[in-house]
Amino acid sequence: KQEVTQIPAALSVPEGENLVLNCSFTDSAIYNLQWFRQDPGKGLTSLLLIQSSQREQTSGRLNASLDKSSGRSTLYIAASQPGDSATYLCAAPFSGGYQKVTFGTGTKLQVIP
């Protein structure tokens, strides 16, 4: 079964800093990897989806990379803002499937003004 790990569990940075969130997964035969944002008490919002044939995806100040061989993905946030404060989760499909996914437990980010 796919296992997804996110370290650290929490991160606090000053506003304006560039930062990297890490995600590792055990089964490198994945179809895709997704990054989500979750605000307190709310559902998840999709940020980026990287297909297995891609190495990275960009959306505004966010850039996600995927290295299947090492079982790692990173989410880079440029010029962080207080509004970026949230929990960030990555998710990868179950081994042998592609619609059912395993989520990491998330990294809780706080951007201090």
Add this chain to the structure above:
Amino acid sequence: DVKVTQSSRYLVKRTGEKVFLECVQDMDHENMFWYRQDPGLGLRLIYFSYDVKMKEKGDIPEGYSVSREKKERFSLILESASTNQTSMYLCASSLLASSTDTQYFGPGTRLTVL
């Protein structure tokens, strides 16, 4: 924009009650999912459906059942609620059963079983 709605934001039930959680999506998505989210355990998949009347078990199906009679609606049923089912329940949908697509989530239902 895709919209996924859930019938309740907060729900309080008593042990042994039958509980229905409903989820509706408005974008003709084929796949629908039910997850629960608990501190320290993250999101765990309960059930998944890729078509009307079709369902697949996820990681933790015990104590739950699901129903998908219409494409846009996916219901989670707790036949006899127990205190260990107190959790945040999240519904999601994605476009095609035959490809890898982004999942779109509803706002969640926080269920408390007393």
